[in-house]
Amino acid sequence: MKISHRKAQAWxxxxxxxxxxxxxxxxxxxxxxxxxxxxHNLAEIRHIRSMVRTLAVQPFAERSYAPLTNLEAIFxxxxxxxxxxxxxxxxxxxxxxxxxxxxxxxxxxxxxVLLALILVFGTVFVLNLELRVHGGPATxxxxxxxxxxxxxxxxxxxxxxxxxxxxxATPTPQTPLPTPTPTATPTQEGCPQSMMxxxxx
Amino acid sequence: xxxxxxxxxEESGLAARVRAGDQEAFRTLVxxxxxxxxxxxxxxxxxxxxxxxxxxxxxxxxxxxxxAWKPGPAGTAxxxxxxxxxxxxxxxxxxxxxxQSVREKRGEKYMxxxxxxxxxxxxxxxxxxxxxxxxxxxxxxxxxRLALLKLRTDEAVCLIAHFVDxxxxxxxxxxxxxxxxxxxxxxxxxxxxxxxxxQELGLEARI
Numbered sequence: 001m002k003i004s005h006r007k008a009q010a011w012x013x014x015x016x017x018x019x020x021x022x023x024x025x026x027x028x029x030x031x032x033x034x035x036x037x038x039x040h041n042l043a044e045i046r047h048i049r050s051m052v053r054t055l056a057v058q059p060f061a062e063r064s065y066a067p068l069t070n071l072e073a074i075f076x077x078x079x080x081x082x083x084x085x086x087x088x089x090x091x092x093x094x095x096x097x098x099x100x101x102x103x104x105x106x107x108x109x110x111x112x113v114l115l116a117l118i119l120v121f122g123t124v125f126v127l128n129l130e131l132r133v134h135g136g137p138a139t140x141x142x143x144x145x146x147x148x149x150x151x152x153x154x155x156x157x158x159x160x161x162x163x164x165x166x167x168x169a170t171p172t173p174q175t176p177l178p179t180p181t182p183t184a185t186p187t188q189e190g191c192p193q194s195m196m197x198x199x200x201x
Numbered sequence: 202x203x204x205x206x207x208x209x210x211e212e213s214g215l216a217a218r219v220r221a222g223d224q225e226a227f228r229t230l231v232x233x234x235x236x237x238x239x240x241x242x243x244x245x246x247x248x249x250x251x252x253x254x255x256x257x258x259x260x261x262x263x264x265x266x267x268x269a270w271k272p273g274p275a276g277t278a279x280x281x282x283x284x285x286x287x288x289x290x291x292x293x294x295x296x297x298x299x300x301q302s303v304r305e306k307r308g309e310k311y312m313x314x315x316x317x318x319x320x321x322x323x324x325x326x327x328x329x330x331x332x333x334x335x336x337x338x339x340x341x342x343x344x345x346r347l348a349l350l351k352l353r354t355d356e357a358v359c360l361i362a363h364f365v366d367x368x369x370x371x372x373x374x375x376x377x378x379x380x381x382x383x384x385x386x387x388x389x390x391x392x393x394x395x396x397x398x399x400q401e402l403g404l405e406a407r408i
Contacts, residue, residue: 013392014385017363019370044405048395051341052364054333055247057240068239068253069231074264075224 001027008038016045212282213272220268227264230282235260238290244365245294245349245357247342255297259290273378284378291354291361298349340402347398352391359384360391 001023003011008031014020015028032038218226238259242252263286272281333341345365349357358377362368363384368376370384377384399405 013389017370017388019385044396044399045392047404048344048392048399049364051337052345052360052395053367054338054341055244055345055365056367057243067235068256069235069260070257071224071228071231071260073257074227074261077261 003027003031005035012042012045016042016049212280216267216270216282231260234286241361242290242294244361255293258293262289283376287358288354291357295357298346302350344398344402347401348394351394356387356390359387363388
């Protein structure tokens, strides 16, 4: 069997390791007889193999040495170290995946908070814009009285928890009302009964 | 049951018992794997103290992560835990070597494992190195270290198993639960890394 130089090069490692079949082994041997490059490469591979082989250590015979592993420390650290296993064991895909999960959760949480902030500020901005358009002095004159009271009541009405403030806020925007309807005093309608009693007192 | 060589079914049983909190079962696993892993780590790191530290770290991780362990599809010479445990040990040893390499590049005081052992009078029992000079031992250790830094976990396992331990492809495939072809490719990459390291150390001229 005749092989190309490229094929011979690809088989050199297995040739040196004795991992080729008989036919392939013979083919490489034949190629080596006429190829100096492959001869040099094989010499290098064999030199490396012989060098590294000197680092071999036979497995220690059982019970011929004092125990190397501190088992008590391992058992004691069972609970406390559980959370750090992922950090120590980066190269295992499952654990790396598990380690990344909290980061993803944190990112999702941040994104949710950001979205909520955008919605809140967006709503406030729109309400302010609406107030400026409909509640400003110039527009007040242009707008018709039938539309103005409804918007004014909804935007200016302070929280129900402060009945005194509610009482102070109601007069100003409601002045253009031609005829006070029940919608002109929504604050009183929305008040709990106890507050209404307090206001009455 | 022999604690020194638990058969496959018993090793799976031991793993189940460890998951259930049986410390004695874990002790049995340690008795079997400790001498093999220690020799393996010593070959990778060349330093008794470092190998011992990584061994301890490996068993801590094994103990902590064993509840999540699942047997691989391939039979592994009666030791279904072996591929998983060797990969943990290899990852830890490679991380250690990388940290050591970073410290060396930063210019921190770094003493090579060989120099350290010679100075401390604690020669590692590399019997095959008894006939070679100190310089050759140092160069060989550097060659291995530089090559390992270029490799992934399974490639590093194959480097040690094939080039250092002299294991055949079929033996490694059985131990790691890989195909022969997968081992061949990893050994090929390991050899490429060794040859690159060989060139970096300027050893080509010595042939």
